[in-house]
Amino acid sequence: MPNLGTSIRTIAALALVATLAALAAATAGATPAKRSGTTLVGAGSTFVAPLVSQWVAPIGAAYGYELQYSAIGSGGGIAAITARTVDFGASDAPLSPDQFNACNGCVQIPWGLAGTSVMYNLPGVKNLLHMDGPTLAKIFMGGITTWNDPALKKLNPGVPLPATKITIAHRSDGSGTTYNFTDYLSSVSPAWSSKVGRGTSVNWPVGNGGRGSSGVSAIVSQTVGAIGYADVAYALASHFSYFAMKNRSGKFTTPGARGVLAAASSDQKPDPTTNALSIVDPPKKYPLAYPISTYTYVIVPLQSTKAPELKKFIFWAVTKGQAYGPKLRFVPLPKSVLVVAEKAIKRIHS
Amino acid sequence: MSAADLTPTEPTRRPFTGRRVHFGDLALQLVAGTAAAGAVALVGLIVWKVIDGARPAIDNYGLGFVTHIAWDPVKNVYGAASFLFGTAITSLFALALAAPLALGIALFLTELAPRVLRAPVTALVETLAAIPSVVIGLWGIFVLGPVLRDHVEPALHDTLGFIPLFGTPSSAGPSVFTAIVVLTIMILPIVSSICRELFLSVPRELKEGALALGTTRWEMVRGVVFPYARGGIAAALILGLGRALGEAIAVTQVIGGGVFIHWNLFEGGDTLASKIAASYQGADSNVQVSALVYLALILLVFSLLMNVAAQWIVRHVARRQGVGLDRAGPG
Amino acid sequence: MSAHSLTKASLRAEGLPRRRAVNRMMESLAWLAAAVAVAILGVVVYSVARRGAPALSLDLITKTPASFSLTPVKQGLANAFAGTLVLVGLATAMALPSGILVAVYLTEFARPAIRSAVGLALDLLNGVPAIVIGIFVFGLFVVGHGQSALAGSFALACLMLPLVARATMEVLVLVPSSLREAGLALGVPRWRTTLSIVLPQTIGGIVTGTVLAVARVAGETAPLLFTSSLVGTKVSWNPQHALQSVPVAIFELAESPDPQDHARAWAAALVLLLFILFASLAARWLATRSRSRMGASR
Numbered sequence: 004m005p006n007l008g009t010s011i012r013t014i015a016a017l018a019l020v021a022t023l024a025a026l027a028a029a030t031a032g033a034t035p036a037k038r039s040g041t042t043l044v045g046a047g048s049t050f051v052a053p054l055v056s057q058w059v060a061p062i063g064a065a066y067g068y069e070l071q072y073s074a075i076g077s078g079g080g081i082a083a084i085t086a087r088t089v090d091f092g093a094s095d096a097p098l099s100p101d102q103f104n105a106c107n108g109c110v111q112i113p114w115g116l117a118g119t120s121v122m123y124n125l126p127g128v129k130n131l132l133h134m135d136g137p138t139l140a141k142i143f144m145g146g147i148t149t150w151n152d153p154a155l156k157k158l159n160p161g162v163p164l165p166a167t168k169i170t171i172a173h174r175s176d177g178s179g180t181t182y183n184f185t186d187y188l189s190s191v192s193p194a195w196s197s198k199v200g201r202g203t204s205v206n207w208p209v210g211n212g213g214r215g216s217s218g219v220s221a222i223v224s225q226t227v228g229a230i231g232y233a234d235v236a237y238a239l240a241s242h243f244s245y246f247a248m249k250n251r252s253g254k255f256t257t258p259g260a261r262g263v264l265a266a267a268s269s270d271q272k273p274d275p276t277t278n279a280l281s282i283v284d285p286p287k288k289y290p291l292a293y294p295i296s297t298y299t300y301v302i303v304p305l306q307s308t309k310a311p312e313l314k315k316f317i318f319w320a321v322t323k324g325q326a327y328g329p330k331l332r333f334v335p336l337p338k339s340v341l342v343v344a345e346k347a348i349k350r351i352h353s
Numbered sequence: 354m355s356a357a358d359l360t361p362t363e364p365t366r367r368p369f370t371g372r373r374v375h376f377g378d379l380a381l382q383l384v385a386g387t388a389a390a391g392a393v394a395l396v397g398l399i400v401w402k403v404i405d406g407a408r409p410a411i412d413n414y415g416l417g418f419v420t421h422i423a424w425d426p427v428k429n430v431y432g433a434a435s436f437l438f439g440t441a442i443t444s445l446f447a448l449a450l451a452a453p454l455a456l457g458i459a460l461f462l463t464e465l466a467p468r469v470l471r472a473p474v475t476a477l478v479e480t481l482a483a484i485p486s487v488v489i490g491l492w493g494i495f496v497l498g499p500v501l502r503d504h505v506e507p508a509l510h511d512t513l514g515f516i517p518l519f520g521t522p523s524s525a526g527p528s529v530f531t532a533i534v535v536l537t538i539m540i541l542p543i544v545s546s547i548c549r550e551l552f553l554s555v556p557r558e559l560k561e562g563a564l565a566l567g568t569t570r571w572e573m574v575r576g577v578v579f580p581y582a583r584g585g586i587a588a589a590l591i592l593g594l595g596r597a598l599g600e601a602i603a604v605t606q607v608i609g610g611g612v613f614i615h616w617n618l619f620e621g622g623d624t625l626a627s628k629i630a631a632s633y634q635g636a637d638s639n640v641q642v643s644a645l646v647y648l649a650l651i652l653l654v655f656s657l658l659m660n661v662a663a664q665w666i667v668r669h670v671a672r673r674q675g676v677g678l679d680r681a682g683p684g
Numbered sequence: 685m686s687a688h689s690l691t692k693a694s695l696r697a698e699g700l701p702r703r704r705a706v707n708r709m710m711e712s713l714a715w716l717a718a719a720v721a722v723a724i725l726g727v728v729v730y731s732v733a734r735r736g737a738p739a740l741s742l743d744l745i746t747k748t749p750a751s752f753s754l755t756p757v758k759q760g761l762a763n764a765f766a767g768t769l770v771l772v773g774l775a776t777a778m779a780l781p782s783g784i785l786v787a788v789y790l791t792e793f794a795r796p797a798i799r800s801a802v803g804l805a806l807d808l809l810n811g812v813p814a815i816v817i818g819i820f821v822f823g824l825f826v827v828g829h830g831q832s833a834l835a836g837s838f839a840l841a842c843l844m845l846p847l848v849a850r851a852t853m854e855v856l857v858l859v860p861s862s863l864r865e866a867g868l869a870l871g872v873p874r875w876r877t878t879l880s881i882v883l884p885q886t887i888g889g890i891v892t893g894t895v896l897a898v899a900r901v902a903g904e905t906a907p908l909l910f911t912s913s914l915v916g917t918k919v920s921w922n923p924q925h926a927l928q929s930v931p932v933a934i935f936e937l938a939e940s941p942d943p944q945d946h947a948r949a950w951a952a953a954l955v956l957l958l959f960i961l962f963a964s965l966a967a968r969w970l971a972t973r974s975r976s977r978m979g980a981s982r
Contacts, residue, residue: 042925044830046914056751059917071916071926078637085639088830089914105639170523175610176635177426202427203637211527211621212610213939214631220941225526240754241941330754377875385789388782389798392845393805399812399820399842406823457717465714474718476968481725483964485903487931488732488953491938495946496731538724545721569707599813602905606938626815630906633819634913649819653812660811664804 041312046073047080047093049216050180051115051299053236055093057327058320066315074215078177078203084109084302090309091317092302095179096203097279108305111278112347113340114320115299116267117333118258119183120235120245124223125150125167128244131257133158135249136191136284136294142230143171143188144195145209150228158249172222172231175212177203183283183297184232190284191294232295235259236331252290262293263334271339278347280340298340303351310353317348403653406646409639418647424612424628426637431644433625433651438614440624440652443529443604444597447536452590455541459548460574475549482542490606493535498526498607506530506619520617527609530618532627535603540593547589551582588663595659598652601626625652729957736954739947744955749917756944761952766919767833767927771912772902774837774923775844780894782841783848784883790849791856792878810846817842818907826911831926836912840904844897851893855886855974888974892967899963903956905931930956 045055052074059070075083077094084092085106098111121134128150138154141147147154151164174181182203189196199205213219216233220241223231235258238245247255256262269285269292278300285292301320303313321344325335336344404411410418414431421432462475506522513519522528555578563573579586609621610631623631625648636642747760786806790799817839825835859882867877908929915928930952937949 042916044914044916044926053752059751069916069918071914073914075914076635078635081637082635082642083914086827088826088828102638175631177632177637177641178635200427204426204632204635204641206423206425206427206612211523212631214635215939217940217942221939224941236752236754237941240752331752375873375875377873381875381878382789382793385785385793388785389789389794389802391782392786392809392849393802395842395845396805396808396812398824399809399816402820402823403816406819454717454720457714458721461714461718465711466718474722477725478718478721480961480964481721481728483899483960484725484728485905485931485956485960487903487905487934487938488957489728491934491949491953492728492731494938495735496727538728541721541724569703571707571710572703574710595811599815601813601815602935606935626813629815629819630909633910646819646823649816653816656811656813656816657808660808664807 041067041309042069042071043091043309043312043316044071044089045080045091045093045301046075046083046089047302048077048095048179048299049074050077050095050117050119050178050183050234050297051093052216053234053240053331054115054117054324054328054333057331058324061323061327062316062319065319066312068312068316070316074217076174076176076203076215077179077182081106081177081203081302084304087304090303090307091313093299094203094302095297095299096182097274097277097300098302103277106302106304109302110305110347110350111300111302112317112321112344113273113278113280113298113336114301114317114324114344115328115333116263116296116336116340117299117328117331118235118263118266118293118296119180119187119232120238120243120258121184121230121232121248121295122220122223122238122241122243122245123230124227124243125165126227128164129162130244131247131255132162132244133249133255134246136187139246139248140188140192140195142169143173143208143210144198145171167228170222170226170229171207171210172213172219172226172229173207173210174204174215174219176214176218178216179203179297179299180216180233181205183295186281186283187295236333239332248294250290250292250294251284252287254290256291256293258293258295259332260329260334261291263296263332264337265289265291266293266296267298267334267337267340268292271337273340273343278343305350306352308353310351314348314351317351318345321345321348400653403646403650407643407650409643410647413640414644414647418644419651422612422614426641429638429640431641431647433648435612435614436623436625436628436648437651439529439608439622439628440598440626440655442618442622443532443536443608443624444594446533446618447540447597448590448594450533450537451541451544451593454537455545455548455589455593456586458541458545459552460578462545462549463552464570464574475546478542478545481538482546486539486600486603487606489535489539490603493531493603493607494526497534498528498531501531501534502526502528510619517616518618520615520619522619523609523621527607527621528619529608529622532604532608532622532624533618535607536597536600539600539603540596543596544589544593547592548582548586551585551589552578555581584666584669588666591659591663591666595656595663598624598659599626599656601630605630625649732950732954732957735947735950736952739951740954741951744948744951748919751917756942759948761928761930761933761948763915763917763919764928764930764933764952765955766921767912767915768902768930770833770921770923770927771836771840771908771929772898774833775840775901776894776898778837778841779844779848779897780890783845783893784852784890786845786849787852787856788878788883791853792874792882806846806849809842810850812842813906814843814904815906815909818910821907822910831910831912831914833912833923833925833927836908836927836929837923839907839911840901843901843904843907844894847897847900848890848893851896852886852890854893855889856882858889859885888970892971892974895963895967895970899960899967902963903931903960905935908932909935 055072062068062070077096080092080094083089148169149166151166185201185205189201211222213222216237219231219233220237223229247257249255266282266285269289270280270282273280280298282296284294419433422434423430423432509519559577563577604624605627608627610623611621629645629648633645743760745762745765748762750757750759821835821839864877867881912926913932915926934949934952937945
């Protein structure tokens with residue numbers, strides 16, 4: 004019956020077209036994209052992602068730019084900007100000399116400042132347990148495997164600690180947060196420094212890997228007894244407990260505004276060529292400092308077709324954009340760093 | 354039918370015959386020929402581009418890469434050995450689990466199932482193949498993983514813990530064992546549907562002859578069906594293996610990650626494909642990217658070899674039965 | 685035939701009870717295997733439905749993802765659904781004509797040697813893992829230029845091409861040579877015969893093959909990770925930009941610590957699964973119908 008067949012086929016085709024059209028209409032009804040402006044595509048650090056995502060709406064409102072940022076990890080950001088597959092990269096790990104060369108005419112500008120929290124999942128145990136660097140390094144090397152280990156008990160006298168096994172959650176992707184964390188462990192533990200070292204991606208002696216700070220948070224949230232590290236905004240979003248870390252002067256500090264600001268005062272002068280700063284494990288004379296704090300950087304080519312837009316965007320980010328930071332525990336850039344940032348922005352040209 | 358086996362029936366396929374050559378004929382042949390040449394060129398281009406991307410790592414690490422157990426981006430020392438081991442252990446165990454199930458399903462559908470059940474159950478098994486790997490991975494993370502971690506792995510460890518495979522379960526969910534179960538689910542439909550078509554093509558006289566001699570159905574299957582179809586079964590298994598090797602997404606979601614060679618299935622690990630999926634976006638140096646493409650090259654070589662081997666078996670060992678080897682693309 | 689199981693000795697009547705028991709055990713195992721397969725499918729579909737249905741709402745396809753916030757915000761995956769439409773649509777536009785042309789060349793023009801060579805290439809292409817295709821397209825189009833839905837669609841088209849080509853070939857071969865010869869006898873040139881007489885007979889099979897290929901690539905994640913994953917949150921139909929897709933969105937949301945993200949992942953998985961199941965069923969129905977029509981036309 005060819006007639007029946009043809010009409011069935013026609014009806015089916017029309018139904019499919021109608022469904023597709025309806026779907027298209029429904030999705031187009033969602034936020035209409037401001038097609039008039041430029042699109043700025045960026046990728047990199049998951050550490051700074053919470054802050055950058057706050058900038059999307061105001062940047063669109065101010066300049067009409069559509070900001071697209073993908074949190075793929077600092078390693079990915081460096082690779083992406085080196086290959087020029089994005090307009091800007093973001094990394095908490097400053098570029099090494101080799102990476103600078105490979106990037107072929109890039110400039111690195113600090114645009115964020117916050118602390119890496121060391122989070123844990125131990126129901127029934129209080130928040131802000133005390134921890135110090137050497138013990139933490141031992142834990143991450145697999146030397147301490149249960150929560151009721153004497154070393155932990157010594158740091159937290161009077162706190163009942165269960166015999167739960169410690170599970171380590173670390174980053175499996177190239178991460179600036181990993182760089183910050185391993186930088187800290189390397190400076191407080193000679194064993195860690197020689198065995199593992201610092202980097203965006205290291206040979207972890209023990210533990211499970213997660214992609215992105217979200218991945219690490221996911222492992223911590225699903226595993227009782229887990230310890231992981233991520234930008235403090237992730238710990239807050241997931242309502243995790245995190246450690247109060249012992250700094251060089253013997254005080255236990257937290258990754259809040261006070262601790263990070265104090266750490267930032269330990270290095271006020273960005274490196275003249277790379278604009279990098281190192282504020283990890285500050286010396287004794289900064290008693291309020293949180294020892295695992297870090298700057299985070301935007302990396303752009305000195306010369307690009309989108310130079311005017313990038314300049315406007317980064318300038319906005321280091322000035323007005325900083326106002327979106329405090330609720331996520333990002334600390335506004337200190338004056339001296341701001342001056343250097345503005346000088347670097349001026350070097351970008353088309 | 355593999356693409357290379359189809360034979361058109363008509364004899365007149367010479368490019369142009371006769372004195373008048375229509376421009377249209379030429380044009381169609383040219384355009385269609387370009388498309389066909391393009392398809393061949395595409396395969397060559399893929400191989401070339403992957404070799405090209407891996408070249409820095411090949412120059413740096415040579416063939417020793419394949420036997421080296423390391424993945425240290427800080428010291429720029431890379432090796433594929435742990436991932437080769439992971440790939441081998443996951444794919445082979447998955448095949449070992451899937452093969453008897455697939456054969457059982459194929460036998461059920463061709464010999465045992467009541468007529469009314471055949472079509473629906475066939476459709477259901479093939480639907481299993483249609484589920485995207487990211488959905489299976491999602492299910493693996495939140496449903497299968499916790500069940501295996503909380504119940505199956507401890508049980509296996511308690512009862513069979515003397516076997517190194519069933520060592521101490523890790524405390525986090527992801528494990529090689531979960532990946533094996535996920536892969537089994539993914540290759541099951543392919544192997545079973547090929548076997549089903551194979552068994553359907555066994556000549557009835559052979560089967561009825563055996564039954565007439567008084568064999569039980571199982572003896573008939575063992576004595577007639579399996580030997581007749583053994584080449585095709587081998588090809589189906591190889592294609593299933595190829596599919597398992599190439600699966601990246603579902604595996605990376607449930608396997609946990611790790612750069613070591615150990616027999617304990619209950620810990621995390623990585624396969625070639627899952628390592629690439631996990632690390633590619635975050636690779637921050639050319640050396641690391643190139644090492645990952647080197648892994649992809651190894652994966653490509655194995656997949657192509659598996660494919661060619663399966664085709665060869667079909668051509669030379671299995672009988673020509675119009676067997677559908679076409680569904681077995683690795684994901 | 686393997687002789688060992690059918691020897692006179694093994695078929696002796698005294699062994700019959702044991703042989704029957706073995707037979708029964710094997711038959712039960714086969715039933716069990718089939719039950720296991722159906723059960724697995726049931727469990728997976730049930731999990732997706734049970735976890736996805738509560739999170740299924742119009743918000744999912746009308747709202748876009750929200751910025752990072754410390755408190756839950758109503759959001760959706762509109763950008764992913766739009767992106768998948770563009771990616772799959774473009775991939776089909778690339779693979780369908782090429783696949784048909786390859787099939788036409790192989791069945792109408794190619795010598796046997798060329799046919800096996802191209803056929804082998806198609807089978808090899810089918811056997812390349814999707815993640816390797818992703819790396820290939822990344823090296824070809826993304827390095828230096830940036831990601832785009834065009835690059836992503838090209839990767840998906842590479843996956844679709846062998847499927848479309850093979851499906852078309854299977855039905856082209858079924859067209860009786862009498863049809864071609866009748867056309868030629870009437871003075872219709874080869875190309876006209878092929879395009880206007882032979883191909884229309886195969887539309888059913890082509891549509892079936894294409895629908896199955898679409899169902900396959902709609903759920904592909906790996907190639908898009910390299911070519912179309914650095915995306916924005918707004919809905920965009922511009923193929924020169926990298927566009928979010930449903931499978932990549934599910935992949936990313938699955939790794940989040942936030943249960944709300946997981947719920948959205950399940951809901952998106954449910955929509956994807958429903959689409960793929962519907963497409964597979966439609967393809968199967970079309971296949972049976974066109975097969976009966978082909979049989980009737982002989």
